[in-house]
Amino acid sequence: MSTAHSPGAARPEPHPSQVRRWRRYLAEERTEAEIYRRLAERSSGREQDILRQVAEGEQRHAEHWVRLLGPQADRPARPSLYSRLLLLLAGHLGTVFVLAMLQRAEGRSPYHDEEDASDAMAADEAVHEEIVRALATEGRHKLSGNFRAAVFGANDGLVSNLALVMGVGATGTSAAMVLFTGLAGLLAGALSMGAGEFVSVRSQRELLDASQPTQVTLHAAPNLDLDANELVQIYRARGMSEEAAEHRAAERLGFHDCDCDPSLSFRDPAAEQEPGPEHVALGTDLGAAASSFAFFASGALVPILPYLVGLSGAAAVVVSLVLVGVALLVTGGLVGLLSGASPWKRGLRQLGIGFGAALATYALGLLFNTGVA
Incomplete structure (x- = not known):
């Protein structure tokens, strides 16, 4: 996809239509990087770190177009109206709304068909869409x-x-x-x-x-009849295979102090949770x-x-x-x-x-x- 040049070879003079396209890409990448930075400022923890990493990725893409444009990079085109709107909203709205809009923008990346964009850039954009989708999904669940x-x-x-x-x-x-x-x-x-x-x-x-599993396995395990281990049946009822259920029961009974054989165990997230979930999506x-x-x-x-x-x-x-x-x-x-x-x-x-x-x-x-x- 990308256009390669040997280190010592002179780069051919780009066509004016190429220059216009590169300028447009540069403006879009710089704007998207700023959008992600603004969203990061309004976020915290893991989400903030992820958004900053994505912003750095967009900035790398912008540097690619700067290298191609050379001195002409000083005159980038104006970003699209949609990108300018996102930039404005990123500083004023909750991240879930802007991320949902960014998901559509990332999904429309032109780099798959752009010969002057590298394969890595096209792959980055596909990954960015999936990252944004995951972050937006968390927000959608909350509201x-x-x-x-x-x-x-x-x-x-x-x-x-x-x-x-x-x-x-x-x-x-x-x-x-x-x-x-x-x-x-x-x-x-x-x-x-x-x-x-x-x-x-x-x-x-x-x-x-x-329907939520309780913590009965914690307080009942010490008093169970080991010859008729009902604990195994609890884990089988929750979806484990018999072998995995026996392994988990042995953990609960104190025969293992860790999940020694993860390959046997379909980890039962519900068994590790406190009862009374919030069911946020509801x-x-x-x-x-x-x-x-x-x-x-x-x-x-x-x-x-x-x-x-x-x-x-x-x-x-x-x-x-x-x-x-x-x-x-x-x-x-x-x-x-x-x-x-x-x-x-x-x-x-x-x-x-x-x-x-x-x-x-x-x-x-x-x-x-x-x-x-």
Whole structure:
């Protein structure tokens, strides 16, 4: 892939298009290095060290383009708008949001098809994408429970109340009745969503807690009948082979003071953990309920805003559709951003689903048009 030159050979004069490309690469690499450095400043411990190492890798890539450009490296191109946006966000937002965006950027590296980039650089970019994916995944796990409830709540509020308002409005009823119906839908839906999330998350946590292994092997082992060692059966039930279970039981009974034969042992992480895990990815029941209630209510408020300010008829419907459309694009794009997917695709998907539901209820309302002014 890379273009090689012998140490003593004169480098051919690069084509202007090459120079422009190299300048662009240089600007991007310098900006990405700075993004990772800013993220490192907002992090700590292991994550901070990893981000600094990645920043150094991007700086090495920048030095490659400096060597190729020579004196012309003093005039690098401006980085892309996307990179400048990431640089701005890196100093103000949590790392999970910026890392999710960086994951997409690293996945679009042009070095695999760039003859002037070395094989090592292309490999580095692939590794960087995987590093960023792993770091972003940790952040996603931490906010996935309550974030899921918030996003689903907002989308449900937007779609369900828009559909309700459109359906009722199409029957020809008064604007005041449409408004009161929308407010009732907001309150009923928010309470239902909040209660549902509380029960759902609490039930999931209780099920996981009930499935978590206890520390019975620590306090029961000294009193077990060695001729009928039930301890082995515990480890077999947890998924170990019989040989590995016997080895682990011998450790617990004091016959081994270490995991002397790791090849026998499928290490049982659950056996080493304290009971009562936090199940971070689920979130908390109260947090999920509060997020779902608040975001459903805020989402459900959007379709009735035109009616709250006194609009009615076709004007209210159009304004409501525009407001909800923008909100659906934002929430869908945010989900796409955090999942490392295309924000536009996710936003347009949400828009299509929301407007499809509204169109269906509007058509149903027209069938039952009362003709009431």
